[in-house]
Amino acid sequence: MSSGGGGGGDQGRHGLYHQHGHGQLTRYDGAGGYELSNDDMESFFFSQPEGVGGGVRADEIAPYSSITSYLQGFLDPTGLARHLDVPAKHELSVDVRSHDQDSQGTGSAAGESAALLTPNSSVSFSSGGGDGEGKSRRSKKGRAQEPDDQEDGKDHEDGESSKTANNKPKKKAEKRPRLPRVSFLTKSEVDHLEDGYRWRKYGQKAVKNSPYPRSYYRCTTPKCGVKKRVERSYQDPSTVITTYEGQHTHHSPASLRGSAAHLFMPPGLHGLPPPHLIPPGVFHPELMSMMRMPYPSPNMHLLSVP
DNA sequence: CGCTTTTGACCGGCGC
DNA sequence: GCGCCGGTCAAAAGCG
Numbered sequence A: 001m002s003s004g005g006g007g008g009g010d011q012g013r014h015g016l017y018h019q020h021g022h023g024q025l026t027r028y029d030g031a032g033g034y035e036l037s038n039d040d041m042e043s044f045f046f047s048q049p050e051g052v053g054g055g056v057r058a059d060e061i062a063p064y065s066s067i068t069s070y071l072q073g074f075l076d077p078t079g080l081a082r083h084l085d086v087p088a089k090h091e092l093s094v095d096v097r098s099h100d101q102d103s104q105g106t107g108s109a110a111g112e113s114a115a116l117l118t119p120n121s122s123v124s125f126s127s128g129g130g131d132g133e134g135k136s137r138r139s140k141k142g143r144a145q146e147p148d149d150q151e152d153g154k155d156h157e158d159g160e161s162s163k164t165a166n167n168k169p170k171k172k173a174e175k176r177p178r179l180p181r182v183s184f185l186t187k188s189e190v191d192h193l194e195d196g197y198r199w200r201k202y203g204q205k206a207v208k209n210s211p212y213p214r215s216y217y218r219c220t221t222p223k224c225g226v227k228k229r230v231e232r233s234y235q236d237p238s239t240v241i242t243t244y245e246g247q248h249t250h251h252s253p254a255s256l257r258g259s260a261a262h263l264f265m266p267p268g269l270h271g272l273p274p275p276h277l278i279p280p281g282v283f284h285p286e287l288m289s290m291m292r293m294p295y296p297s298p299n300m301h302l303l304s305v306p
Numbered sequence B: 001c002g003c004t005t006t007t008g009a010c011c012g013g014c015g016c
Numbered sequence C: 001g002c003g004c005c006g007g008t009c010a011a012a013a014g015c016g
Helices: A041-045 A066-077 A077-085 A104-114 A260-264 A285-291 A296-304
Strands: A033-039 A092-094 A121-124 A181-187 A198-204 A213-219 A227-232 A239-245
Touching: none
Parallel strands: A092 A121
Antiparallel strands: A033 A092, A121 A181, A181 A239, A198 A213, A213 A227, A227 A239
């Protein structure tokens, strides 16, 4: 993997670089997965012809190269019009489940989902619990001290935050409750999709059944402990699986200019019904709001619009 | 100069 | 009890 994932291949720079890709939502047949039929999601998500195999780079991106871009489009009349201009039809699924029982399965969960998914993109919500990995690892070899500890053993969920923060007595009794997780499957050439938040990559690992590595990112905001994993589906190399974990304790930097709230409930979303009017089982805007994750919400809403 | 990425090593949990 | 795997840390390097 010398040049593997991190190989700087993907525009190593963060910031608001564009991402390209075929944004497509797929339906996830996973258990308890909600489905919603849509059809041209990709059209307005990533109006990229299809240079997937070609060599489309993040530079030559479409209007909405990422979930965030798309979201931001909401704030932009033009963008919105774009969306509404397209028949919101596509297949999307929301999977709400708890991962409190799996440890590795979790990771695979996303992978499996990807495998089962159709060449579009899907979103799966996973209601877990508290955090788990971040704090339960504190004591390393010589990592006696934790410099800033951005968020790991900080607070978050409260409760078992003082378990292994510093002490060796790392009790394993904890089933290490996980934070809510949300997985997105997106057709994209780039793995790190811009979502409005600033992330810092802190690790990368090779995925067992996939030739593609999995990258680990953490929100750079000091008190925010949100993490996200990005990996590519081994079955659909063009599909990127992004799993968010935790909830932001702040607003999206990108939304500062437009208030994140708008992302969730655009005042006059021409044609978009209020969250509570969305067909039950289709999406959980509240959950997203809770997690402060604007990314999927709008999309889903749009999708749910006839 | 500061921030982010890269990369190898290590930890902890789980399965066999 | 051992091995495997996922996940995280930390030092170093690169870039704007």
